Amino acid sequence: MSSGDIAESGRPRPRKVVITGIAGRLGRIVARRLHHELDWQIIGLDRRPMPGRPKDIEHHEVDLRSKKARDVFRIGEVDALIHLGVMHDPRARPAEIYSWNITGTTKLLEYCQAYRVPKVVLLSSANVYGPRPDNPQFLTEDAPLLAAQRFPQMRDLVEIDHLVSTFLWRAQNVETVILRPVHIVGPVHNAPSNYLRIERPPILLGFDPMVQLVHYQDTADAIVAALAPGRRGIYNIVGPGEVPLSAVLKELGREPVQIPHPVARPILSLAFRLGISSFPVAELDFIRYVCMVDGRRAAAELGFRPRFGLRETIHAIDEPA
Amino acid sequence: MGLLDRLHQLRRAVPEDDIAGRTEALVVRGNEFGFDEFGLSRESFRGAAHVARWLYRHYFRASAFGIEHIPASGRVLFVANHSGQLPFDGLVIGAACFLEPPKPRLVRSMVEYFVPTVPFASYLLARWGQIIGTPENCRRLLAADEAVLVFPEGARGISKNFSKRYQLAEFGKGFMRLALEMRAPIVPIAVIGAEEQAPAINLKPLARLLGSPSFPVVPYPPFVPLVPLPVKYRLYFGEPIKLTGDPDDDDEVLDEKAKIVKHRIQSMIQLGLREREHVFW
Numbered sequence: 397m398s399s400g401d402i403a404e405s406g407r408p409r410p411r412k413v414v415i416t417g418i419a420g421r422l423g424r425i426v427a428r429r430l431h432h433e434l435d436w437q438i439i440g441l442d443r444r445p446m447p448g449r450p451k452d453i454e455h456h457e458v459d460l461r462s463k464k465a466r467d468v469f470r471i472g473e474v475d476a477l478i479h480l481g482v483m484h485d486p487r488a489r490p491a492e493i494y495s496w497n498i499t500g501t502t503k504l505l506e507y508c509q510a511y512r513v514p515k516v517v518l519l520s521s522a523n524v525y526g527p528r529p530d531n532p533q534f535l536t537e538d539a540p541l542l543a544a545q546r547f548p549q550m551r552d553l554v555e556i557d558h559l560v561s562t563f564l565w566r567a568q569n570v571e572t573v574i575l576r577p578v579h580i581v582g583p584v585h586n587a588p589s590n591y592l593r594i595e596r597p598p599i600l601l602g603f604d605p606m607v608q609l610v611h612y613q614d615t616a617d618a619i620v621a622a623l624a625p626g627r628r629g630i631y632n633i634v635g636p637g638e639v640p641l642s643a644v645l646k647e648l649g650r651e652p653v654q655i656p657h658p659v660a661r662p663i664l665s666l667a668f669r670l671g672i673s674s675f676p677v678a679e680l681d682f683i684r685y686v687c688m689v690d691g692r693r694a695a696a697e698l699g700f701r702p703r704f705g706l707r708e709t710i711h712a713i714d715e716p717a
Numbered sequence: 718m719g720l721l722d723r724l725h726q727l728r729r730a731v732p733e734d735d736i737a738g739r740t741e742a743l744v745v746r747g748n749e750f751g752f753d754e755f756g757l758s759r760e761s762f763r764g765a766a767h768v769a770r771w772l773y774r775h776y777f778r779a780s781a782f783g784i785e786h787i788p789a790s791g792r793v794l795f796v797a798n799h800s801g802q803l804p805f806d807g808l809v810i811g812a813a814c815f816l817e818p819p820k821p822r823l824v825r826s827m828v829e830y831f832v833p834t835v836p837f838a839s840y841l842l843a844r845w846g847q848i849i850g851t852p853e854n855c856r857r858l859l860a861a862d863e864a865v866l867v868f869p870e871g872a873r874g875i876s877k878n879f880s881k882r883y884q885l886a887e888f889g890k891g892f893m894r895l896a897l898e899m900r901a902p903i904v905p906i907a908v909i910g911a912e913e914q915a916p917a918i919n920l921k922p923l924a925r926l927l928g929s930p931s932f933p934v935v936p937y938p939p940f941v942p943l944v945p946l947p948v949k950y951r952l953y954f955g956e957p958i959k960l961t962g963d964p965d966d967d968d969e970v971l972d973e974k975a976k977i978v979k980h981r982i983q984s985m986i987q988l989g990l991r992e993r994e995h996v997f998w
Contacts, residue, residue, distance in 0.1 A: 532853035602836025
């Protein structure tokens with residue numbers, strides 16, 4: 397069985413982890429951490445190439461739905477899967493993304509059960525709860541995932557989260573961990589970081605919700621914490637605190653453009669279609685309503701504490717990739 | 718005595734309040750940016766406190782009785798009657814707790830779920846310490862030993878017709894569940910005066926048509942209550958009520974307990990109405 401740490405030679409066999417979406421910025425950061433600092437053996441699964449990777453990192457440029465992806469699990473005593481490969485491209489065809497995300501995740505979970513992978517970590521997002529006017533200030537892990545109700549683009553992530561939650565309860569022999577971090581900030585490509593990089597970001601006139609941010613390195617810490625044996629469950633991952641959106645933009649020296657909310661949708665969707673703005677209209681409610689989470693469970697059970705303060709976290713956006 | 722004399726006399730009687738000092742004395746669990754987890758900022762609060770003070774001292778010339786029942790610290794649930802079409806009763810209670818006791822107390826009122834959809838109100842109320850009225854928010858603040866204000870009558874209370882003034886509408890049970898669960902004492906508050914600030918009838922069919930919670934009309938221009946009449950507010954803070962029991966009890970049991978609070982407020986209202994000589998002074 398793959399969980400035996402001592403190989404026949406008596407020397408400890410390096411633990412082996414499969415990382416999907418490894419070619420992304422966060423994927424690389426997590427891979428680097430596990431490889432250099434914790435001596436894990438890394439296998440990357442991504443449809444994108446991974447230029448400049450260290451020679452001892454194995455990388456497979458494959459579709460998660462393909463037979464080759466299955467082979468990765470079949471051949472080698474994999475100790476853990478870190479699923480970061482949730483595709484979210486506002487300009488790609490929704491049907492293709494949907495199939496990639498949902499079928500891909502279903503397949504991965506199948507492989508993990510078939511080839512006895514003892515640990516599965518999914519990087520979901522606190523956004524799955526959805527920004528809503530009647531949200532409590534801090535949502536706990538058992539709050540319903542309502543994001544898909546208003547944002548078709550969030551549907552994939554919500555469904556993946558549900559798929560893996562079901563797997564968590566069904567596959568009792570697998571330690572499944574779902575992490576729902578708040579907005580990850582850093583030299584990464586995700587909606588919040590892309591938004592914070594805009595020089596003149598749109599904001600809604602008369603709205604200034606409180607937001608939570610987490611440093612990308614702290615997110616990597618949370619993933620590492622989730623890999624520890626014995627940890628299973630669903631965890632919100634929160635950063636160093638809560639601030640109004642306007643304070644974040646001010647700290648970064650941005651000059652926001654105030655748009656009255658009744659006309660924001662048509663204006664921004666036109667700008668998006670024309671390629672002037674990269675702000676996805678579906679995400680407007682994230683700059684209107686509160687979608688914050690309670691991170692006490694992760695603190696108590698995973699021992700997760702953010703290392704970076706509020707200012708450091710906000711300025712992580714300035715770090716070179 | 719002429720009206721002008723009366724005004725002069727009132728002005729002399731109004732105490733000066735040290736807004737800056739009192740704001741500084743508030744317990745705010747702020748971060749390095751000066752915001753607490755609900756979005757309260759001391760700086761924004763100070764600005765709003767000046768306006769609230771003017772309304773409290775000069776416009777409504779409020780008097781508060783039973784100030785000694787406002788606990789200086791520790792969790793507490795303030796429960797009050799809700800009236801007057803416009804939520805100035807919340808403001809006046811907040812101002813009283815900030816201005817009257819020796820040590821100012823920050824009151825977090827639970828506001829309606831639609832408030833976050835209204836531009837400016839959405840974030841300004843949060844900057845001044847007000848919270849969306851979810852049970853989770855209330856629980857969290859009580860756990861942090863803060864003071865939370867609830868109006869168990871909710872919209873039924875604030876939008877009731879003038880003919881029903883000073884008759885309490887049905888109390889919800891949520892506040893009682895929270896008080897029992899969090900073992901928080903309840904301080905009942907009777908608000909006298911708010912009912913006359915906008916003597917309105919509520920056009921329910923029109924409200925339904927517009928999809929708004931209520932559509933009050935008043936018999937003077939501009940016929941919708943935008944500005945409250947300068948009535949005199951009288952607040953009666955009652956002795957803290959400490960109830961114990963299972964928060965998950967049957968509704969009937971909780972209802973009985975909620976009635977204890979309701980009756981206390983109703984009798985304080987009757988007392989206040991008996992003591993009142995005039996609506997406007």
